[in-house]
Amino acid sequence: MAETLRPLTDWFRRLIRPLPPHPADARPRHAAALARLHAASFHRGWDEEEFLALLADPAVIGDVMGSTAGGARTRDIHGFILSRIAADEAEILSVAVARRRRGRGLAGTLLAFHMRRLAGLGVRHLFLEVDEANRPALALYRRAGFREVGRRPGYYAGADGHAVAALVMRRDLT
DSSP, X not given: OHHHHHHHHHHHHHHHSOOOOEEEEOOGGGHHHHHHHHHHHSSSOOOHHHHHHHHHOTTEEEEEEESSGGGOSGGGEEEEEEEEEETTEEEEEEEXXXXXXXXXXXXXXXXXXXXXXXXXXXXXXXXXXXXXXXXXXXXXXXXXXXXXXXXEEEEEEOTTSOEEEEEEEEEEOO
């Protein structure tokens, strides 16, 4: 009897497993969750008010990665990306993925989605700054086609109080 039910049981388990995370628009209702995620990811995290101001700015485009439709439930946000658009250029302001979700390709999926969205909005050139010692981020950006175009010495304050350089990277979207 148990062997007869096994295919049905396996089918049911596949049916009810959680949906894979997927990108959606960042909204003001996500500000508190984004602030918590940012604070857990960076030495100097942005607070909820800073996220509210960014998300209210019409030049800022944000995407969240969540496991529910539209990322609507803030407790289910696993990552985010924010960019500011100026003419046909944009700058990535921040990218973060929850520690427990890192190493699963979420940042790459989110970045690819975000770049397609920016390209659809007419952005031709995308820039970012990244801590030169952040090897996972550098690997992500290089895989996505970004190349180094500059260096800013002493740009970031490190956790130990020492200033670290930022690499300026660029990717053409067209």
